[in-house]
Amino acid sequence: MALLFLHIQSVLSVSDIHLTVEDGEGVVLASHTILRGATLEDALTLEKGCSLKASFKPVLGSQSTMFLPQQAFLRVDSPSGTATVAVAARPSKAGDALIATAGHSALAAQLAPGPTRLSLVLGDASLPLGLEAVLGTLVLGQPAPGRGYKAPVLGPLPEIQHRHRQPERRANPLAPLTALGGVLALGAAFLLALPARLGANLKGFPAGGRAGLAALGFHAALAATLGTLALFWLRLTLLQTLPALGALGLVVNGTGRALAATRAPAAGGRKKAE
């Protein structure tokens, strides 16, 4: 990412800046030198367990000796600029440079993984202006699980739509239709076979009088009983059905006895004849 080199007019300046990325054992993984006034051409990556070391030499004006400013920070900013981590630089053992070391874990605790802006900030109360130099882009790797930066959730959460149960899978309509046709066909065949094959008839139905009435009433009450059961299945409640069934039962009983009585003499005569 190409970034502008921001140089506030200042008597402070820095020599070439050396950036190195080292792993936990001090092995150098990457090394860059930023010449005076330049920035990193490519983004620098800092993975978990690694640290970034910046070495530079602040000077005043055209002097060659190192100047020790009160403020010498290596600063890492989030892309929005709302979060910042700064590391103070300290003189090296030889005393000829300032060194700032930033560990990945310290940065990841306050900055989200991804690209960040790397800068150098120098200043001193004895000087009229400080120096702020953008060095380039530093890409922070993913932190260890549970150790990264966690922003408070003060915004809308993802919507949740309840997943309703899917209706049970039903059989193909062709199968029940076929079965229904078969059942009705069987029923019809039986009703047709009764007279046709078995010789059933109603010649013995009482012509009239008491026997006829009893027979009509008996069969009508039976049909009504079956109809009441069908109505109970379709519409009625138990409390409505039971009284009706009770009444119809009485009718079936009465008319059935009467019908049986009218048929008894004929049955007794056949027995005597045998």
Add this chain to the structure above:
Amino acid sequence: MPLMLLACCVLATSASQSRVLVLMDEPSLAETHSRFLGGLRAQGHDLDVQPIDAASLRLVRWGDWIYDKLVILGGRKGLGGALDVALVLQFFDAGHDVILALDPAAGPELRELASELGVDVDAAEARVLDHSAYDGALAATAHDVVHADVSVGLNRHVFPAGIHGPVLFSGAGLSVSPESSTAFVALNAGPTAYGGEPGKAVTVARLAGRGVGLVALIQARNNARAAVTASLDLLSDAFFSAQAISPEGKSLGSSANEAAVDALARWALSQRGVLIVRSVSHRVVGGEVEPERYRVKDEVEFSVRIDRLTDGEVAPYAAEDVQVELTMLDPHVRATLTHDGAGTFSARVTAPDAYGVFKWVLSYRRRGLTGLELSRTVPIRPFAHDEYERFIFQAYPYYGSIFSLMAAFLATGAAFLYTK
């Protein structure tokens, strides 16, 4: 109808009725900060100015709070009379607002109070320094009067009109945990600022850049508010009337301290950014309002009317991020409410096909606004026995077999009895 309405919204209090206890470290602060105190009076507060270490200080009498708000302009002296950190925190926990302005060299008691509110104040000898954005007139040598960063990140609920002009600050920096859901920094230092001792080199960058807080605000879960700053100069008449000068000597205009402090005080004393819930209701679409229970898969609607108080004026609230949940242990449904522009938010959802005791839960917390926590309990019942599918096409063969059996029974009976 089991109703459990937990409304934790702050109702608008008439500004003219609030009694404010103002504690001052030195009597001279009443003169050096007269415009700040005048601003509070102009907002309609009734001020009672007392020395911070007065032996007669009380906040509560016979179990009643004597004051509604508390303003502390503190320094080295500790709290006097019946006041201590615990009582002030009780006062805050009871829903009363607090403004805490500390001298950078403030004593441990006031620092502890700030810490209990969620704000850490930098060390006593530390100041906010900025070698690139200091005031050229007031801090030409020490660089300890800095210009706050007002260009980005201003909370629009605290500063609805923004800040137009430089804000001067001289004091110690504050730090707030970025993971805090109650405290946040309302005014930051610039990107080149840091917390350190004037004249000394910094070896450890504790506070740096925009991480240096100048004013921190706290919106507690009980909707009490607090403002903390480690600078008395921020509120002083001198800074209110100062002309800001850049490090290069260029004039930046009059300081905007008075406007910024006025906005901060209005927010901290609950005069803006306050949400008020007027009504909550739920219903079955096409059915009764607030029924005793829902049925599984009912189309239901939740609606709430929210207004917003800003400087004494109540107006309908409008936002696109208000959400409601239908929860039983965990949220089964979470929907975003749509508003009609008149403050009424509503959402329609399908009741989940899990029965039990559910709750409509509206939990709305945003930086700079009072929090809303509402809930309504509504059980959801399963289908009744007669609400299932009555006839199943696949069962028609069974229906047919029963009716054909009935017909066959009647025919067989008649044939058996009457065949000759």
